[in-house]
Amino acid sequence: xxxxxxxxxxxxxxxxxxxxxxxxxxxxxxxxxxxxxxxxxxxxxxxxxxxxxxxxxxxxxxxxxxxxxxxxxxxxxxxxxxxxxxxxxxxxxxxxxxxxxxxxxxxxxxx
Amino acid sequence: xxxxxxxxxxxxxxxxxxxxxxxxxxxxxxxxxxxxxxxxxxxxxxxxxxxxxxxxxxxxxxxxxxxxxxxxxxxxxxxxxxxxxxxxxxxxxxxxxxxxxxxxxxxxxxxxxxxxx
Numbered sequence: 001x002x003x004x005x006x007x008x009x010x011x012x013x014x015x016x017x018x019x020x021x022x023x024x025x026x027x028x029x030x031x032x033x034x035x036x037x038x039x040x041x042x043x044x045x046x047x048x049x050x051x052x053x054x055x056x057x058x059x060x061x062x063x064x065x066x067x068x069x070x071x072x073x074x075x076x077x078x079x080x081x082x083x084x085x086x087x088x089x090x091x092x093x094x095x096x097x098x099x100x101x102x103x104x105x106x107x108x109x110x111x
Numbered sequence: 112x113x114x115x116x117x118x119x120x121x122x123x124x125x126x127x128x129x130x131x132x133x134x135x136x137x138x139x140x141x142x143x144x145x146x147x148x149x150x151x152x153x154x155x156x157x158x159x160x161x162x163x164x165x166x167x168x169x170x171x172x173x174x175x176x177x178x179x180x181x182x183x184x185x186x187x188x189x190x191x192x193x194x195x196x197x198x199x200x201x202x203x204x205x206x207x208x209x210x211x212x213x214x215x216x217x218x219x220x221x222x223x224x225x226x227x228x
Contacts, residue, residue: 004153031215043202043221044154089153096167097206097215098144101153 002027002094006102013080014110021075021105023090028068031093035064035075038087038104047075047088080109113137115220117203123226124193131189132223136205143186144217145178146202147171154202160186161208193227200224 003026013019023033035047048057048064050073056065063076077084087106091099116135124130136143141162146154157176158168162183172178175193180186190197201224204217 034216036219041224043200044219046216046219049216091153093215096159097142097208097217098156098159098167099146099154099204099217100156103151103153 002030002092002100004090004092004100004102006088006090006105008105009103010106010108012108012110015080015082017080017109018076018078019080019107021077021088021090021107023073023075023102025071025073025092025100027094028071030068031097033064033066033073033090033092034099035062035073036089036091038089040087044089077107080107082109082111084109115203115205115218117201117220117223119223120221121224121226123228126195126227127192129189129191130193130225131187132201132203132225133185133187134203134205134220135185136203137218140205140207140218141183142206142208142215143180144204144206145186145188146204148200148202148222149198157188190225193225195227198225198227 005024007022034049036044050066061078066073087104089104091101094100118133144159145157148154160180175191178188200222202222203220206217
């Protein structure tokens with residue numbers, strides 16, 4: 001059974017720092033992996049989708065990497081801003097392409 | 112492409128009442144997924160449809176829950192005899208299904224927040 005783990009559960013950094021959020025999964029036979037952002041009490045915003053054949057994707061200050069063999073993905077946020085404060089969720093596409101989720105990393109960027 | 116929409120956005124109900132939520136997917140998407148998210152947790156898969164056929168249901172979906180997707184367009188999720196433990200955000204997503212690695216990318220609606228008092 002696929003399990004997704006995110007470390008750390010919470011992170012607090014000063015504005016301007018570069019940071020890395022980690023996601024690991026137990027079954028390397030995934031299709032794709034997707035990172036989402038969720039603001040308190042709100043729905044999900046897709047940040048990056050990494051196809052199973054890719055090793056990384058970039059969008060603005062965000063870079064996500066994927067290493068299927070080791071069961072890991074990282075989300076790198078450059079030059080963090082207070083507006084980046086949110087919960088970041090990692091999800092893998094499993095059987096029937098349904099998403100299997102981690103518990104998220106709660107990020108606070110302090111001005 | 113108007114995105115995935117969900118209605119209502121918020122629902123407060125008393126224990127024991129029935130509630131129904133609606134999800135309208137992106138028009139050309141043939142797959143539709145329902146997830147549930149409780150406070151402090153990641154979303155959990157509930158069920159999914161390909162066109163009008165419900166192809167998988169999670170064990171989380173007790174017999175009080177039923178989902179339909181008549182005509183393969185919008186979907187409804189009904190909860191009968193609601194319990195306080197049903198309080199959660201109910202998320203709907205849609206995707207294409209077919210050849211191509213990106214064809215299954217899921218697009219999410221804003222969610223319906225249910226509070227059972």
